[in-house]
Amino acid sequence: MRNASGSLYGLAYGDSLGKPTEFQNYATIVARYGPGGPRELSGDPALVTDDTQMALAVGEAMLAGPVLPDVFAENLRQGFLAWAISPDNNRAPGMTCLRACGELSDGKPWQLASQINSKGCGANMRVTPLGLDPGLTEDQLAGGAQLQAGLTHGHPTGLAASELTALGVRWLADGLDPQDLLARLRARCAAERTNYRGDWLGDLWQRSTAGGPAEFIALGWDETDAALARVETALRRGDFAGDPCLATGAGWIAEEALATALYCYLISPDEPIAVLGRGAASSGDSDSIACLAGAFAGAALGMDAWPEPWSARIEYTDRLHKLGSEWDNSGPSGM
Ligand SMILES: [Mg+2]
Numbered sequence: 001m002r003n004a005s006g007s008l009y010g011l012a013y014g015d016s017l018g019k020p021t022e023f024q025n026y027a028t029i030v031a032r033y034g035p036g037g038p039r040e041l042s043g044d045p046a047l048v049t050d051d052t053q054m055a056l057a058v059g060e061a062m063l064a065g066p067v068l069p070d071v072f073a074e075n076l077r078q079g080f081l082a083w084a085i086s087p088d089n090n091r092a093p094g095m096t097c098l099r100a101c102g103e104l105s106d107g108k109p110w111q112l113a114s115q116i117n118s119k120g121c122g123a124n125m126r127v128t129p130l131g132l133d134p135g136l137t138e139d140q141l142a143g144g145a146q147l148q149a150g151l152t153h154g155h156p157t158g159l160a161a162s163e164l165t166a167l168g169v170r171w172l173a174d175g176l177d178p179q180d181l182l183a184r185l186r187a188r189c190a191a192e193r194t195n196y197r198g199d200w201l202g203d204l205w206q207r208s209t210a211g212g213p214a215e216f217i218a219l220g221w222d223e224t225d226a227a228l229a230r231v232e233t234a235l236r237r238g239d240f241a242g243d244p245c246l247a248t249g250a251g252w253i254a255e256e257a258l259a260t261a262l263y264c265y266l267i268s269p270d271e272p273i274a275v276l277g278r279g280a281a282s283s284g285d286s287d288s289i290a291c292l293a294g295a296f297a298g299a300a301l302g303m304d305a306w307p308e309p310w311s312a313r314i315e316y317t318d319r320l321h322k323l324g325s326e327w328d329n330s331g332p333s334g335m
Pocket residue numbers: 049050051091092287288
């Protein structure tokens with residue numbers, strides 16, 4: 001199945017298909033590509049955006065040392081700073097990430113660099129590698145997902161949505177029926193509602209106006225659960241034509257990027273190319289929506305989800321291949 005590779009390549013393919021449509025409205029996209037959206041890579045190499053670049057930075061920080069609070073924070077800092085000064089960092093990167101990287105470069109504790117009021121989707125679009133290393137415990141996955149968000153986006157909704165995105169990817173790679181995914185994610189929101197992961201986040205919450213750590217993190221889980229509830233409603237309604245952002249949000253913020261990506265995926269979990277096209281044919285943050293939708297589809301279906309020739313054309317295929325192989329070959333079943 002090669003689920004880790006399937007998910008990483010799915011992320012890059014969705015990112016690449018959504019790259020030209022990110023700043024286009026729905027009518028313009030449909031006039032150009034049809035109602036199914038873009039379904040063919042363009043260019044050779046087919047370029048990606050900061051979403052894939054930063055996901056690679058997160059994945060490579062995972063390989064640079066153990067996913068434990070202090071060492072992972074330092075490896076992430078180095079990876080993000082290397083990305084920030086790279087000449088390839090010219091793909092409409094998010095302002096929050098650039099601002100936080102400027103602060104991280106001073107060497108101050110990451111909690112002081114974090115943009116505490118930002119829940120932009122920049123932390124969410126890059127988190128899926130945390131769901132793909134079968135060697136991580138659930139605490140490492142969840143804590144690591146929130147930590148990598150917090151380095152740039154300190155808003156609790158950025159933290160909660162990142163954890164859920166990584167967990168969703170892991171559960172799908174482990175064989176969870178996609179029909180059960182939303183209920184399981186919403187149950188996680190309830191179970192974790194007041195669990196502030198102080199061993200991973202340190203005193204981050206004190207930079208907010210919340211009265212305590214539990215109150216701080218509860219806002220994140222509540223906002224994310226509300227976004228997932230809208231996905232449930234939209235799926236139940238059953239009319240899937242048109243701009244997906246009208247149903248579940250434009251995706252510029254973390255919980256909406258997760259919600260609209262899940263919506264695009266869960267409409268047709270067995271049609272991965274349609275999932276990518278649907279995410280890319282969206283009025284909002286098309287590359288981030290399509291990349292997360294692709295990461296979900298690829299986690300569930302493995303590399304077989306994607307046309308074989310695409311892997312030779314996508315930008316950064318060597319780095320995607322290296323990360324995917326690392327985790328596909330370390331799985332309990334050795335797949
Ligand atoms: Mg982007």
